[in-house]
Amino acid sequence: MTETFDNNLIEDTTVKLLKFAATQLPNDVSEALKKMYEAETKPTSKAALKTIVENFGIAEETSTPMCQDTGIHIYYVNIGENFPKVVGIEETLRKASARATKEVPMRPNAVNPIVGGNSGDNTGRHIPFINYDFIPGADYLEITAFPKGGGSENMCALAMLKPGQGIKGIKKFVIDSIMNAGGQPCPPVIVGVGIGGGADIALKLGKKQLMRPLGQRHSDPKIAQLEEDLLKAINMTGFGSMGLGGDVSTALDVKIEYAHRHPASLPVGVTIQCWAARRATCRIYPDKRVEFLTHKEA
Ligand code: SF4
Structure with a gap:
């Protein structure tokens, strides 16, 4: 045997x-949150980020959640x-x-x-x-x-777009999902987007992207550019850390993966991870x- x-x-x-x-927190997330705290200029979001940084420092020191x-x-x-x-x-x-x-x-x-x-x-x-x-x-x-x-999971979303809506439609759905989420998923968030495949596949691909280290870009330059563009656009929404209004602290990163799609479908899954990654x-x-x-x- x-x-x-x-x-x-x-x-x-x-x-x-x-x-x-x-x-x-994994090192990439803790470092990114510290840098975000330095970079944020809006006082309320900066204060929230200070609390988050202090909080995860205490959790690590005391081995508590x-x-x-x-x-x-x-x-x-x-x-x-x-x-x-x-x-x-x-x-x-x-x-x-x-x-x-x-x-x-x-x-x-x-x-x-x-x-x-x-x-x-x-x-x-x-x-x-x-x-x-x-x-x-x-x-x-x-x-x-x-x-x-659960708070960030509650704000995940799926759209079955019409193929003709294309990249413009994908971008709009991602931004609409973030606008709808506001402060509820405990920003700064990490956004995982899955495109194509089918309803379940798009969401699964999106969620799996939340495992990728922050700052890592997709190997396809077009997708990498889409990740950058969406990150910039999401931070322009101004929700900021914990939804308190900030100029750079709505999202830490956006990660995208795609699968080939059925000719009649364009599924887009948006998954959201809170700062407690x-x-x-x-x-x-x-x-x-x-x-x-x-x-x-x-
Ligand atoms: S930080 Fe994350 S895990 Fe904690 S309450 Fe907010 S959404 Fe839930």
Whole structure:
């Protein structure tokens, strides 16, 4: 019988990922927020940014969550095709979510939408939600823990545009979505946009872009330009940090990905991440070495 990989290591590492995600911003986000604080000229937004920077500093120092809403648990699991056989990864990640709920601690956020009632441990039907991908030629297992806040999630939006609306229509829908969101998603936000594919694909692609480091531009220069243009336009809305009115602090970044579309459809998914950009990623290698990509172990 083929030997299977050590699930205890995956579980323990995932609990650490959730702790990192809840208590420490990834370096790219914390640095961007500090720079934004320096750059903002409107006093109310600057004051809000000061509070945000102080808040995530205290959360990191004291190992406590940076926000009372510690999110709904989502994972991105990239399985290298040369990684040893893993059995029962879903159950392992569910155990990690339940353990982290107690150990970090994280607020229980998994509620039954039909009959009500909170499961109490951040697990439930299809929760944690796990996105799987296979990585050709890789020998590692890469896990990203992405506990997603509800306030910013509530402002995500989907449009099934007419193909003739083109890039102009896409830009308008993204800006309209931000105008509609205002201060509700706890800006400064990161905006992930998915274009094409289908309704579900556009939203999935958009959300996955929230995993990309800030400042990283799409490899296609046309899409990279669209990211820059939308970032500029979103910051011109003037909502600012926490919606208090600011000239540079509505959005930290815009990330876009596209898929080819049906001739009759132009889906656009807009996903929104608040300033508490909780994501933590690691790679586990066949020799059981663990590499944290977004955070440093003390
Ligand atoms: S949207 Fe983000 S910052 Fe606002 S309450 Fe939710 S998790 Fe916290």
